Amino acid sequence: MNDSDNSSRVRYLVVGEEADGQRIDNFLLNRLKGVPRSWVYRVLRRGEVRVNKGRVKPTRRLHIGDQVRIPPLRLAESAPIPGPGAGVRRRIEQAIVHEDDDLLVIDKPSGIAVHGGSGVSHGVIEILRALRPQARYLELAHRLDRDTSGLLLVAKRRSALVQLQKLQLAGRVEKRYLALLAGRWRQDHKTADAPLRKNTLRSGERVVRVDPAGKDAVTHFRVRQRLRGAMLVEARLETGRTHQIRVHASHLGTPILGDAKYGDANVEALAREADLKRLFLHAWRLDFPWEGKKGGYRLEAPLPTELQTVVDTLK
Known part of the structure; x- marks a missing residue:
């Protein structure tokens, strides 16, 4: 059976080893190529998708041998989205x-x-x-x-x-970022230990705030280079909350340059002066052990050219 075929009938798929433990929403998105995400979540919400004849939530994880019922794809809903250019x-x-x-x-x-x-x-x-x-x-x-x-x-x-x-749940994937912060600290090291809570504005925009009722969040900062009006810092995460580095940097009074959501007028002025046109935040290094691989993984990606140019401008 061709999973991507826009069928007008009910189909049944049996979960194989490659999808064992996968969420049902990701399973469907991966197999129904070109079908809008909105359709997938709508039929899940309506209970039209069944696993072993039972209704499921999008977060339900599948197991080998599970039978997944896929409802008919209506032509109006299933028109494929043009592929990436x-x-x-x-x-x-x-x-x-x-x-x-x-x-x-x-x-x-x-x-x-x-x-x-x-x-x-x-x-x-x-x-x-x-x-x-x-x-x-x-x-x-x-x-x-x-x-x-x-x-x-x-x-x-x-x-x-x-x-x-x-590995991530055990805190054994070490993630390091490079960020350009506005302002200056006297010391070379700072730790932001401030809980974060997600909020959704009336407009639908998602904003994260420091809130005692939020989830624990810890970021360790180290100054790598002091520049004119700014600092190039390395940020190491203990937790992985939404917008964590951006909110913690702002909480410390030193927002990230190019951050329209959590910055301020001074940050915007410095970004314009340095001709910075994007958020200055780059995930530059990952370290983690790996079964069967001596020494595990150490992966690095240097600053993109447009960010390195900003650093050179502010030296």
Whole structure:
């Protein structure tokens, strides 16, 4: 059976080893190529998708042998979204910095989301699947904000994704970022230990605030270079909350340059002076152990040219 066929009848798929432990929403998105995300979540909400004859939530994880019922795709709903253009495909292909049997690592450009949705037709994962139509399995192992550049891990096997998830839960994936903060600290090291809470404004915009009722969040900062009106710092995460580095930097009184959401007028002025046109936040290094690989992984991605130029300007 062709999973991407716009069928007008009910279909049944049996879960194989490659999808063991995968969420039902990701399972459907991966197999129904071109079908809008909105359709997938709508039929899940209505109970039209069944697993072993029972209704399921989008977060339900599948197991080998599960039978998944897929409802008919109505032509009006199932018109395929045009695939990613040649230009963005080329950018992502050129951004691959490492690949082996388990992992594919991207130095993600700023301005590209990691996945489609919320008005974004294609993210990194959809572009990769378009580039590698023969790949049986490609799943994001973690996420980066759309405006953040740097290292992004993609699992090529279900077993690799599970191993990465376990390592992250155990705090054994060390993530380091480079950020340009406005202002100056007397000391070279600072730790932000402030709980964070997500809020959604009436407009639908998501904003994160420091809030005692929020989730624990810890970021360690180290000054690498002092510049005119700013500091190039390395940020090491203990936790991985939404917008964590951006909010913690602002909480310390030194927002990230180029941050329109959590910055201020002084930050905007300095960014204009340095001709900075994006958020200055880059995921530059990842360290983690790996079963069967002596020494584990140490992956690095230097600052993009446009960010290094800003550093040189403010020296």
